[in-house]
Amino acid sequence: MTTITETTVAPTRLSWLTPNLLGVALLLLLGYGLVPWIGSDYLMDAVLTPFLALALAAIGLNVLTGYAGQVSLGSAAFLAVGAYAAYNLNLRLPSLPLLADIVLAGAIAAAVGIVFGLPSLRLRGFYLAVSTLAAQFFVQWALTKFGWFSNDNASGVIDAPVIRIGSLSFTSATGRYVFSLSIVAVATALTARLLASQIGRNFIAVRDHEVAAKVIGVPLLRTKLLAFGISSFLIGVAGVLWAFAYLRTVEPAGFNLDRSFQILFIIIIGGLASLRGAFIGAAFIVVFPLLLSRLGAALLGSVFDSGVLEMSQRIVIGALIIAFLIAEPRGLVALIDRAVAAARRLRSSQS
Amino acid sequence: MLLSALTTSLDVLALETWAPGTARQVLDTEPAAAPGAQVSGGPRAVLRLANISLSFGGLTALRDVDLDVAEGEIRAVIGPNGAGKSSLLNVVSGLYRPDQGEVWFGDHAFRQVPTAQLARLGVARTFQNLALFNGLSAFDNVLIGLAHRVHTGFIRQLVGSPAARRIEAENRAAAEEVIGFLHLQEVRDRIAGSLPYGLQKRVELARALVARPKLLLLDEPFAGVTLSGKQELAQHVRGARDRYGTTIVLIEHDIGIVMGLSDHIAVLDYGRKIADGPPAEIKTNQAVIDAYLGVAHEDETELAI
Ligand SMILES: Nc1ncnc2c1ncn2[C@@H]1O[C@H](COP(=O)(O)OP(=O)(O)OP(=O)(O)O)[C@@H](O)[C@H]1O
Ligand SMILES: [Mg+2]
Numbered sequence: 198m199t200t201i202t203e204t205t206v207a208p209t210r211l212s213w214l215t216p217n218l219l220g221v222a223l224l225l226l227l228g229y230g231l232v233p234w235i236g237s238d239y240l241m242d243a244v245l246t247p248f249l250a251l252a253l254a255a256i257g258l259n260v261l262t263g264y265a266g267q268v269s270l271g272s273a274a275f276l277a278v279g280a281y282a283a284y285n286l287n288l289r290l291p292s293l294p295l296l297a298d299i300v301l302a303g304a305i306a307a308a309v310g311i312v313f314g315l316p317s318l319r320l321r322g323f324y325l326a327v328s329t330l331a332a333q334f335f336v337q338w339a340l341t342k343f344g345w346f347s348n349d350n351a352s353g354v355i356d357a358p359v360i361r362i363g364s365l366s367f368t369s370a371t372g373r374y375v376f377s378l379s380i381v382a383v384a385t386a387l388t389a390r391l392l393a394s395q396i397g398r399n400f401i402a403v404r405d406h407e408v409a410a411k412v413i414g415v416p417l418l419r420t421k422l423l424a425f426g427i428s429s430f431l432i433g434v435a436g437v438l439w440a441f442a443y444l445r446t447v448e449p450a451g452f453n454l455d456r457s458f459q460i461l462f463i464i465i466i467g468g469l470a471s472l473r474g475a476f477i478g479a480a481f482i483v484v485f486p487l488l489l490s491r492l493g494a495a496l497l498g499s500v501f502d503s504g505v506l507e508m509s510q511r512i513v514i515g516a517l518i519i520a521f522l523i524a525e526p527r528g529l530v531a532l533i534d535r536a537v538a539a540a541r542r543l544r545s546s547q548s
Numbered sequence: 549m550l551l552s553a554l555t556t557s558l559d560v561l562a563l564e565t566w567a568p569g570t571a572r573q574v575l576d577t578e579p580a581a582a583p584g585a586q587v588s589g590g591p592r593a594v595l596r597l598a599n600i601s602l603s604f605g606g607l608t609a610l611r612d613v614d615l616d617v618a619e620g621e622i623r624a625v626i627g628p629n630g631a632g633k634s635s636l637l638n639v640v641s642g643l644y645r646p647d648q649g650e651v652w653f654g655d656h657a658f659r660q661v662p663t664a665q666l667a668r669l670g671v672a673r674t675f676q677n678l679a680l681f682n683g684l685s686a687f688d689n690v691l692i693g694l695a696h697r698v699h700t701g702f703i704r705q706l707v708g709s710p711a712a713r714r715i716e717a718e719n720r721a722a723a724e725e726v727i728g729f730l731h732l733q734e735v736r737d738r739i740a741g742s743l744p745y746g747l748q749k750r751v752e753l754a755r756a757l758v759a760r761p762k763l764l765l766l767d768e769p770f771a772g773v774t775l776s777g778k779q780e781l782a783q784h785v786r787g788a789r790d791r792y793g794t795t796i797v798l799i800e801h802d803i804g805i806v807m808g809l810s811d812h813i814a815v816l817d818y819g820r821k822i823a824d825g826p827p828a829e830i831k832t833n834q835a836v837i838d839a840y841l842g843v844a845h846e847d848e849t850e851l852a853i
Contacts, residue, residue: 387706390706390708391702391705391706394705394706394712394716395692395695395698395700395705395716396702396705398681398684398688398691398692398695399692399695401681401683401684402681402684402692402695404681404683405680405681405682405683405684406679406680406681408643408675408679409675409679409680409681410681410695411663411664412641412643412663412666412667412672412673413667413672413692413693413695413696413755414664414665414666414667414668414695414696415692415695415696416664417664423702427702470683
């Protein structure tokens with residue numbers, strides 16, 4: 198009797214990071230039920246809200262790169278398209294509810310993504326990555342060049358409107374965090390559902406063996422463009438969160454190539470082709486600099502200024518990327534899974 | 549990936565010079581029927597190659613090859629390394645465009661077979677080098693063999709419309725059946741890339757079989773499989789024909805397997821078909837023996853049996 202309870206209890210205690218409904222429910226309970234009450238404004242404003250926006254962007258890129266195997270360096274461009282599209286929809290079509298603005302902004306980002314995904318029909322790997330850079334530079338250029346996008350602000354800066362749904366407005370740090378959490382939760386659930394369908398299998402087939410996929414009858418053109426569309430949609434929505442819920446004042450320069458790389462690093466460190474990996478990677482990228490600055494300040498005192506922080510951050514993240522690419526291409530999520538499995542084996546061998 | 553890159557860059561100026569009844573310099577052991585006509589009395593040809601030639605730059609991979617594969621037969625294609633066997637299958641599946649000749653599926657003739665339509669034409673194939681989707685489970689690899697049947701768009705799949713759910717359920721049932729048929733239940737949830745080689749070969753066979761193709765092209769399905777595995781796999785191949793009525797074109801080096809399994813054997817050598825007939829005839833065919841003796845080849849002793 199005791200052994201039975203032992204073995205049934207052990208997995209639930211250790212499997213909080215492996216994908217199951219219970220784990221997701223627990224995290225949501227924590228996210229809605231606990232964090233808003235006990236978390237500080239700083240935690241929600243400077244840590245959790247950007248974490249959620251980046252995680253959603255990483256999910257978007259993971260759909261394209263991790264699942265469908267199409268490399269992209271244009272993520273920041275689609276963030277920007279989402280942010281500026283939502284801003285303009287809100288400004289110019291005031292009768293539309295904000296949720297509709299967000300969905301439409303995602304759709305506009307998807308359309309732009311599909312256009313810039315067209316080269317994927319001919320190019321792959323490195324060459325495709327370079328061609329997605331075109332999106333990166335074009336979007337940033339267009340947003341600075343044409344004042345219309347920023348309602349004629351000289352440097353393209355936009356001030357995000359207050360997030361308002363019906364009579365509810367989400368102005369406080371807590372409100373904006375809860376709003377982001379809700380959008381990210383819904384988007385993640387829908388993405389997980391899609392990836393479990395035939396479309397998700399088609400993505401992986403195109404990634405793993407394009408010729409075999411074609412022979413079987415996977416529509417290559419449609420599958421690749423769909424990957425670009427869905428990916429850009431998700432990144433576009435993440436851009437709205439980034440601009441409306443997190444920064445609230447954004448400029449085109451904030452969506453530069455560095456941002457694209459940041460999102461790429463999130464999925465490499467977190468784990469390619471894994472939704473959990475996107476969250477774990479985003480958490481790492483957000484929390485790591487904070488930890489590093491605390492640690493640096495504690496160890497080195499005033500020598501560790503922001504310049505040193507930024508440099509050491511780049512060095513460590515660069516080294517980590519290389520380490521992961523060589524030693525564990527499946528990222529942190531694989532390390533965690535392996536640790537959980539090892540702990541479980543240990544438990545079961547003890548009992 | 550490399551393969552498709554090569555095919556797209558194949559710059560072939562094909563001349564539409566094919567005509568029925570072109571003189572063949574091929575040593576046929578069977579009277580070849582004129583293309584388009586029925587083999588007298590016999591079952592209709594599921595696959596017919598008419599005068600296929602293919603070259604890569606200066607290298608001729610196939611030269612005036614004709615081939616008739618009757619419904620429900622197992623047709624082996626043998627020949628030394630580099631004889632053009634895989635190239636032949638690549639022509640049949642549209643990955644290569646021949647310089648001349650036509651490929652017939654039943655009554656449809658193609659200059660270049662449209663690869664994307666292959667599954668809908670009832671043709672499935674396996675590859676000489678494993679071509680599984682390594683990131684998917686064995687079951688999902690089999691399931692995706694039915695990709696061409698999923699015609700619901702992404703919104704309907706996302707919301708799970710009745711049509712989408714019905715197709716998914718039908719496909720899952722079909723995949724489940726083939727998994728059972730090939731005894732893959734134990735590994736159905738394992739990631740395909742993590743399976744041993746022989747099992748991966750079997751998963752690939754299952755993926756090709758799940759669509760119940762009229763024509764199944766197998767490129768060395770037995771290579772790298774253990775001896776006992778070979779016997780088992782051979783039974784599965786024959787079982788596929790007996791159970792689903794599938795016509796099979798089989799490329800294989802193991803002469804023992806080929807003799808036991810096939811109804812007819814075509815022999816390629818340097819891109820030419822040098823013989824075509826029932827196993828007993830091929831075994832004693834002088835041209836075949838010469839071809840195998842002429843090149844240092846591991847199978848020559850096996851042929852002598
Ligand atoms: N894509 C290609 N580009 C250039 N040459 C090719 C290509 N595919 C095949 N060949 C050449 O065509 C010839 C026939 O090759 P093929 O692969 O059809 O032989 P095979 O009979 O299948 O041999 P094996 O038993 O080794 O598999 C070989 O000389 C090969 O090098
Ligand atoms: Mg071959």
